[in-house]
Amino acid sequence: MSLNVPNHKVCTWTQDYDNPASLATYTANGGYEALKKILAEKTPAEQIIEQLKISALRGRGGAGFPTGLKWSFMPRNYEGDKYIVCNTDEGEPGTFKDRDILRFNPHQLIEGMIIAGYTLGARAGYNYIHGEIFEQYQSWERALDEARAAGLLGNNILGSGWNFDLHAHHGYGAYVCGEETALLESIEGKKGQPRFKPPFPASYGLYGKPTTINNTETLASVPWIMRHGGQAFLDLGKPNNGGSKIFSVSGHVERPGNYEVRMGTPFSELLEMAGGVRGGRHLKAVIPGGSSVPVLPGATMMELTMDYDSIAKAGSYLGAGSVIVMDDTVCMVKALERLAYFYFEESCGQCTPCREGTGWMYRVIHRIEHGQGRPEDLDLLMSVGTNISGRTICALGDAAVGPVHSFLKHFRNEFEYHIEHKRCMVGA
Amino acid sequence: MLSTESLAQIDREIAKYPADQKQSAVMSALRIAQVEKGWLAPESIEFVATYLGMPTIAVYEVASFYNMYDLRPVGAHKLTVCTNISCQLQGVDAVVAKIQAKLGIGFGETTPDGRFTLKEGECFGSCGDGPLCLHNNHTLHTRLTADNVDAFLEGLK
Ligand SMILES: Cc1cc2nc3c(=O)[nH]c(=O)nc-3n(C[C@H](O)[C@H](O)[C@H](O)COP(=O)(O)O)c2cc1C
Numbered sequence: 001m002s003l004n005v006p007n008h009k010v011c012t013w014t015q016d017y018d019n020p021a022s023l024a025t026y027t028a029n030g031g032y033e034a035l036k037k038i039l040a041e042k043t044p045a046e047q048i049i050e051q052l053k054i055s056a057l058r059g060r061g062g063a064g065f066p067t068g069l070k071w072s073f074m075p076r077n078y079e080g081d082k083y084i085v086c087n088t089d090e091g092e093p094g095t096f097k098d099r100d101i102l103r104f105n106p107h108q109l110i111e112g113m114i115i116a117g118y119t120l121g122a123r124a125g126y127n128y129i130h131g132e133i134f135e136q137y138q139s140w141e142r143a144l145d146e147a148r149a150a151g152l153l154g155n156n157i158l159g160s161g162w163n164f165d166l167h168a169h170h171g172y173g174a175y176v177c178g179e180e181t182a183l184l185e186s187i188e189g190k191k192g193q194p195r196f197k198p199p200f201p202a203s204y205g206l207y208g209k210p211t212t213i214n215n216t217e218t219l220a221s222v223p224w225i226m227r228h229g230g231q232a233f234l235d236l237g238k239p240n241n242g243g244s245k246i247f248s249v250s251g252h253v254e255r256p257g258n259y260e261v262r263m264g265t266p267f268s269e270l271l272e273m274a275g276g277v278r279g280g281r282h283l284k285a286v287i288p289g290g291s292s293v294p295v296l297p298g299a300t301m302m303e304l305t306m307d308y309d310s311i312a313k314a315g316s317y318l319g320a321g322s323v324i325v326m327d328d329t330v331c332m333v334k335a336l337e338r339l340a341y342f343y344f345e346e347s348c349g350q351c352t353p354c355r356e357g358t359g360w361m362y363r364v365i366h367r368i369e370h371g372q373g374r375p376e377d378l379d380l381l382m383s384v385g386t387n388i389s390g391r392t393i394c395a396l397g398d399a400a401v402g403p404v405h406s407f408l409k410h411f412r413n414e415f416e417y418h419i420e421h422k423r424c425m426v427g428a
Numbered sequence: 429m430l431s432t433e434s435l436a437q438i439d440r441e442i443a444k445y446p447a448d449q450k451q452s453a454v455m456s457a458l459r460i461a462q463v464e465k466g467w468l469a470p471e472s473i474e475f476v477a478t479y480l481g482m483p484t485i486a487v488y489e490v491a492s493f494y495n496m497y498d499l500r501p502v503g504a505h506k507l508t509v510c511t512n513i514s515c516q517l518q519g520v521d522a523v524v525a526k527i528q529a530k531l532g533i534g535f536g537e538t539t540p541d542g543r544f545t546l547k548e549g550e551c552f553g554s555c556g557d558g559p560l561c562l563h564n565n566h567t568l569h570t571r572l573t574a575d576n577v578d579a580f581l582e583g584l585k
Pocket residue numbers: 058059060061062063064065070087088089090091092175176177178179180181213214215216218219394395396399
């Protein structure tokens with residue numbers, strides 16, 4: 001496959017080649033052609049944004065916000081510096097697609113960021129890379145060096161007279177920095193504590209300058225869209241859910257891994273691609289979009305297609321496309337205990353409801369799991385959650401509540417059994 | 429004081445940011461200092477503060493906020509294991525049990541000979557390759573099992 005033909009492997013096509021990450025592989029197969037055309041024809045920014053709008057590309061970082069619309073928020077005639085920032089702080093449990101883009105297709109992200117920089121009039125761009133993947137921080141910097149040596153970055157890019165550069169910023173272990181304003185604080189050399197919004201980054205972003213922040217997969221999709229047009233991308237998926245999407249499938253499947261498929265692909269097909277439930281066991285539950293989105297029963301999932309609208313209609317979210325599969329050996333109390341611990345550990349501590357509430361939820365679930373649950377604990381969990389939701393600066397608080405409320409909604413009997421019998425009903 | 433090699437690395441980081449935004453290099457500077465010294469002693473934090481023209485307390489805030497900085501000495505091999513949901517489903521508990529039995533330490537502990545420190549980590553964004561162990565913050569060992577974890581530990585000696 002290649003970038004020359006509009007196939008559904010939008011971000012993962014280089015994996016067909018021996019040196020998937022090299023500049024040579026990328027350029028030999030249509031890479032940087034979109035950028036060259038834009039620079040040669042001086043394509044107006046409005047036209048680029050228009051194609052993004054037609055494509056129905058929605059942010060791949062979790063919220064699914066339309067990318068074309070986000071780009072249109074950047075002030076056009078602002079005199080000072082502006083920035084484009086890429087979010088590769090992938091740390092939402094179950095999510096591991098952006099690491100593979102850096103590993104196998106770094107140049108498509110670079111091209112996407114350069115096109116973004118050109119469209120938005122940015123002076124520079126930064127890619128914030130998750131702390132625990134230092135090897136990809138280094139490999140992406142090597143890809144930047146290759147691009148610089150080829151005249152694709154720096155001064156007078158490809159003879160166009162336009163100057164733009166990209167840099168990598170390495171995180172060092174904080175989930176909350178995936179939240180876009182915490183990420184900006186972190187690049188500025190501070191603790192990663194989210195900012196109040198508004199003002200939004202498009203007016204007050206990095207160093208107080210207009211800034212657009214997009215996920216890695218979002219930006220890496222841009223060269224494909226510019227090459228083949230917004231309509232072709234839209235046609236890969238379904239209305240309002242354009243394109244293909246990388247789904248990270250983990251947990252109880254035979255072959256955990258990334259699978260890039262068209263939006264709207266039935267969940268059952270995706271599961272099949274990952275080898276099905278391990279050992280042919282029964283599918284109990286699926287978290288369809290990363291640890292922060294509500295869990296759904298396996299039977300419900302088997303009826304759904306993988307796109308924003310279908311998953312939302314069933315009461316959950318597509319999120320970052322992180323599909324966590326659980327078979328019938330899973331104790332839902334133990335699983336939720338681990339998730340609750342995560343949000344407790346990663347709350348930045350800035351907002352009282354989140355800082356205190358995540359601790360309360362963890363301790364209550366912990367005591368249920370360890371046979372010390374009380375009959376009133378389930379109501380207590382619900383009410384702590386309700387008191388966090390919507391009362392915090394960023395969405396980490398809501399992210400912590402989603403699992404708790406949904407586990408209780410769909411698997412309440414397991415929690416009740418734990419409280420009453422002081423042990424697990426799974427395998428009992 | 430850091431080595432000239434470390435200082436050159438920090439200077440490369442500073443150059444990524446606007447001239448009046450040196451502070452943006454604080455995370456890398458702390459990482460580079462930690463790699464050279466093994467952990468972040470108060471002198472190292474003070475050095476980074478002076479080098480970047482920041483108040484020491486501001487550097488300390490950063491060093492204490494992010495999980496991968498060590499504000500106390502760690503063993504020669506710091507092993508961080510992700511125990512989050514995907515890795516848990518993919519069998520990390522058995523891997524952790526093996527490591528703990530072999531090293532004789534629990535999470536947050538260092539072996540008496542100072543060779544190994546074991547830490548519990550949060551999602552590395554690499555779940556498809558789990559269970560995983562991050563060695564000295566920078567090298568990821570993937571697809572560990574109760575069967576291959578012995579060989580992995582032997583390989584570190
Ligand atoms: C707690 C928290 C963690 C987040 N983590 C990530 C992340 O790791 N990667 C990401 O792209 N977006 C993450 N987001 C969403 C970002 O704030 C932001 O919406 C996104 O980067 C925008 O890019 P997009 O429009 O291309 O999706 C997170 C949000 C929250 C509240």
